[in-house]
Amino acid sequence: MLVVDLFVNGLIVGLFYALMAVGLAMIFGVLKIVNFAHGEFYMIGAYTYVLVALKLGVSPWAALPLAAIAGALVGWLVERSLMRPLYAGYGSWSIMKDEYAVVVTFGLSLFLINLVDKVVGPYPYRGPALVETSRFAIGPVMLNGQKLIAAGVSAALLIGLALFIKRSLWGRQIQAVAQNRLGASLAGIDATRTTSLIFAISGLLAALSGALLAPVINPSPDVGGFPAVKSYVIVVLGGMGSVWGAMIASLLLGVLESFFAVYVSYDYRDAFGLLILMLVLIFRPQGLLGEKVREL
Amino acid sequence: MFRIPLVASVAVFAAGVVFAAEPIKVGISIAQSPPGSVVQGTQVKDGLEIVKDIVNKQGGVLGRPIELVYEDNQGIPEKGRAASEKLITKDKVVAITGGHQSSVCLAEIEVAHRYGVPYVNTNCWSDDVRTKHYPEVFNPGNYNTRVSMAMAETIAAMKLKNVVAFAENTDYGIGQAKLLDKFIKEKSPGTKFRYETLDRASKDFTPAVLALRANPPDMVINIMLPPAAYILMNQLYEQGVAPTAKTWSYDGAGLADYPDFWQNVKDAGKDMICFALYHPKMNIPPLGKQVAEEYTKRAKAEPNRLIFQAADSLLLIVDAIKQAKSTDPKAIEAALRTMNFTGTRGTFKFSQEPGYTYQQWVDIPYVNYQLTAVNQPISQSHLIQGPGQPLDVSKLQKPAK
Numbered sequence: 085m086l087v088v089d090l091f092v093n094g095l096i097v098g099l100f101y102a103l104m105a106v107g108l109a110m111i112f113g114v115l116k117i118v119n120f121a122h123g124e125f126y127m128i129g130a131y132t133y134v135l136v137a138l139k140l141g142v143s144p145w146a147a148l149p150l151a152a153i154a155g156a157l158v159g160w161l162v163e164r165s166l167m168r169p170l171y172a173g174y175g176s177w178s179i180m181k182d183e184y185a186v187v188v189t190f191g192l193s194l195f196l197i198n199l200v201d202k203v204v205g206p207y208p209y210r211g212p213a214l215v216e217t218s219r220f221a222i223g224p225v226m227l228n229g230q231k232l233i234a235a236g237v238s239a240a241l242l243i244g245l246a247l248f249i250k251r252s253l254w255g256r257q258i259q260a261v262a263q264n265r266l267g268a269s270l271a272g273i274d275a276t277r278t279t280s281l282i283f284a285i286s287g288l289l290a291a292l293s294g295a296l297l298a299p300v301i302n303p304s305p306d307v308g309g310f311p312a313v314k315s316y317v318i319v320v321l322g323g324m325g326s327v328w329g330a331m332i333a334s335l336l337l338g339v340l341e342s343f344f345a346v347y348v349s350y351d352y353r354d355a356f357g358l359l360i361l362m363l364v365l366i367f368r369p370q371g372l373l374g375e376k377v378r379e380l
Numbered sequence: 381m382f383r384i385p386l387v388a389s390v391a392v393f394a395a396g397v398v399f400a401a402e403p404i405k406v407g408i409s410i411a412q413s414p415p416g417s418v419v420q421g422t423q424v425k426d427g428l429e430i431v432k433d434i435v436n437k438q439g440g441v442l443g444r445p446i447e448l449v450y451e452d453n454q455g456i457p458e459k460g461r462a463a464s465e466k467l468i469t470k471d472k473v474v475a476i477t478g479g480h481q482s483s484v485c486l487a488e489i490e491v492a493h494r495y496g497v498p499y500v501n502t503n504c505w506s507d508d509v510r511t512k513h514y515p516e517v518f519n520p521g522n523y524n525t526r527v528s529m530a531m532a533e534t535i536a537a538m539k540l541k542n543v544v545a546f547a548e549n550t551d552y553g554i555g556q557a558k559l560l561d562k563f564i565k566e567k568s569p570g571t572k573f574r575y576e577t578l579d580r581a582s583k584d585f586t587p588a589v590l591a592l593r594a595n596p597p598d599m600v601i602n603i604m605l606p607p608a609a610y611i612l613m614n615q616l617y618e619q620g621v622a623p624t625a626k627t628w629s630y631d632g633a634g635l636a637d638y639p640d641f642w643q644n645v646k647d648a649g650k651d652m653i654c655f656a657l658y659h660p661k662m663n664i665p666p667l668g669k670q671v672a673e674e675y676t677k678r679a680k681a682e683p684n685r686l687i688f689q690a691a692d693s694l695l696l697i698v699d700a701i702k703q704a705k706s707t708d709p710k711a712i713e714a715a716l717r718t719m720n721f722t723g724t725r726g727t728f729k730f731s732q733e734p735g736y737t738y739q740q741w742v743d744i745p746y747v748n749y750q751l752t753a754v755n756q757p758i759s760q761s762h763l764i765q766g767p768g769q770p771l772d773v774s775k776l777q778k779p780a781k
Contacts, residue, residue, distance in 0.1 A: 085405070085594070086590060086591070086593070086594055089590045089593065090587060090590060093586045093587065097584055097586070113661055129577070166760050197414060198413060201413050201414060201418065205423060205551075206412075206413070206418025206419060206421075207419055207640040207643075208419075208607035208610060208640060208644055209640075209643065209644070210610070210614075210645075210646075212645040219617070219619070219620060221620075226593070226618070226620050228618040228621050231618075254533045258382060276756045297583075300583075300611070300614070301583040301607075301611060302606075302607045302610045302611055302614075302644045303607075304414065304607050305413075305414050305419075306414035306415050307583075307607075309415075309581065310582060310583055311583070337659055341587070342586075343587075345587035345588060346587050346588075346590065346591045349578075350576055350578065350587065350588045351549070351576075351577050351584075353579075353587070354579060354582070
């Protein structure tokens with residue numbers, strides 16, 4: 085029965101990983117940069133949910149979309165104010181694009197952590213649960229009501245996102261910009277607006293992930309650090325920029341970590357994720373679903 | 381134009397004491413921002429500020445006010461080392477105190493030792509801080525051996541057969557777990573004990589918890605600090621592992637009196653047994669009562685152990701300066717060594733025995749209590765072991781299921 089327990093728990097954790105990692109993968113897919121402030125989008129979602137529900141007395145169900153909106157808004161603002169120099173006519177800056185992206189997103193991450201620490205305070209806040217049932221059993225598996233709802237919402241969002249990217253006009257525009265920014269622009273696609281959209285979606289997903297888990301993870305200002313590190317691993321594992329790859333890698337990592345922790349060593353659970361990453365980079369450098377690219 | 385000087389003058393007169401003399405600087409190195417335990421840092425700061433105000437209101441020491449110079453070490457050893465270096469060389473502090481995370485203390489005492497400046501350890505539990513035998517380091521706070529021995533005695537008194545501890549992967553956590561293993565072998569040889577180290581940055585401990593579900597132990601012990609500790613406690617409860625009719629939950633880190641405990645641990649806190657260094661039902665000296673009242677007035681909350689530990693740290697430095705009639709670090713150190721001072725928690729004497737008792741206040745009072753309801757204030761919890769008393773097993777309340 086432990087095997088079933090571990091598998092279910094691994095899948096649930098994998099879904100949370102996926103919600104975080106997909107946004108990061110999309111940003112990399114389009115801009116070819118790593119957003120080091122991605123964990124802070126998650127933190128903003130968690131804090132918005134907790135503060136709106138606890139301090140303003142808003143229903144947790146209403147606080148959830150508000151957290152998502154806050155994340156989308158911050159994502160959009162970050163793109164408008166900090167990311168534009170990467171592609172909007174700052175010729176000399178684009179030469180050192182990678183350095184700029186690292187410095188600006190890393191600085192933003194530190195700024196947001198310390199801002200929340202000073203404004204809201206250092207104490208962890210546990211968010212109110214969406215359901216009162218803190219634990220119940222389905223057969224041999226003991227489940228947490230909040231975790232189950234969070235996993236369900238995550239699965240629905242990921243399926244919705246996959247359909248959105250594949251079938252909607254905006255989704256196709258995202259695919260086009262990710263494939264070839266200049267080509268997409270020549271075909272009449274507004275690449276700048278598409279990039280804004282990607283940052284907003286990325287912020288929304290990460291914030292929603294933080295909000296859904298706020299009753300479980302007891303958010304504190306640095307809460308985003310750990311999931312962000314996992315997301316970086318997943319994005320590389322799945323194939324840089326591949327949304328599907330990120331989803332599969334998330335579920336895989338969640339389940340494998342769960343089994344490894346019990347049957348091998350809990351101490352090295354996180355190191356195990358990095359070991360898988362190294363093996364993939366050695367034997368399949370493009371990641372699970374990434375494409376081989378040769379730069380000329 | 382004249383508003384600010386005027387307001388400042390009024391404020392100084394209102395305070396009742398005007399100091400012309402140069403302040404005596406005491407260095408404070410605490411975590412005021414992540415990833416350090418800002419919760420602990422804030423409590424330590426609150427305790428220190430209360431004592432500073434009390435001392436300065438009474439005319440300071442040697443006719444000079446006490447000034448606290450704060451440095452934020454972020455709970456990172458290298459930052460603690462740099463903070464101590466700056467406090468000693470630039471700010472010219474006469475002593476350093478406030479340390480509340482063992483790994484940081486271990487880095488900071490190296491600097492204090494090099495410069496020969498007294499270091500009063502507020503809350504670093506790791507025995508390694510003592511076993512270095514640095515003459516500058518004084519320990520009025522708790523130590524791992526004390527807690528481990530107390531926990532082992534509790535396990536022996538409860539006649540438990542199978543115990544599991546979850547310890548964080550730090551000097552404090554691993555050190556505490558190893559000592560607990562040693563003392564359980566001594567005091568309760570029939571008990572099967574094992575510990576698991578967990579990453580304090582992690583947010584999911586479910587796999588470690590799930591492994592206990594098939595064969596639940598008699599007790600699960602927490603040797604972790606927040607927020608990881610809170611997450612672990614909640615996951616133990618959600619998975620039906622502890623507290624249950626079969627398995628006790630024991631907080632060995634003394635967290636139940638943290639101001640954010642109940643906000644973060646709801647049902648999982650009910651029926652938990654807690655090791656503690658302070659309980660409102662304990663008899664404390666008049667100075668302790670004064671600090672407790674002042675804290676309650678300022679924070680509108682019950683004080684916890686860190687408030688008293690921080691208060692005692694500064695009181696000891698102040699008293700040592702008084703006794704030495706000097707702010708020379710060596711004179712303060714000598715005064716601390718022969719100290720016999722009644723602070724907020726008892727009368728302090730520093731042992732000169734080598735090992736973990738070196739320059740340690742050995743007989744730190746501790747208690748065990750049980751939380752019997754969600755959101756229960758500590759004053760209403762069940763005291764199952766008073767200071768210096770044996771554990772009264774009959775007072776324990778087992779969860780219904």
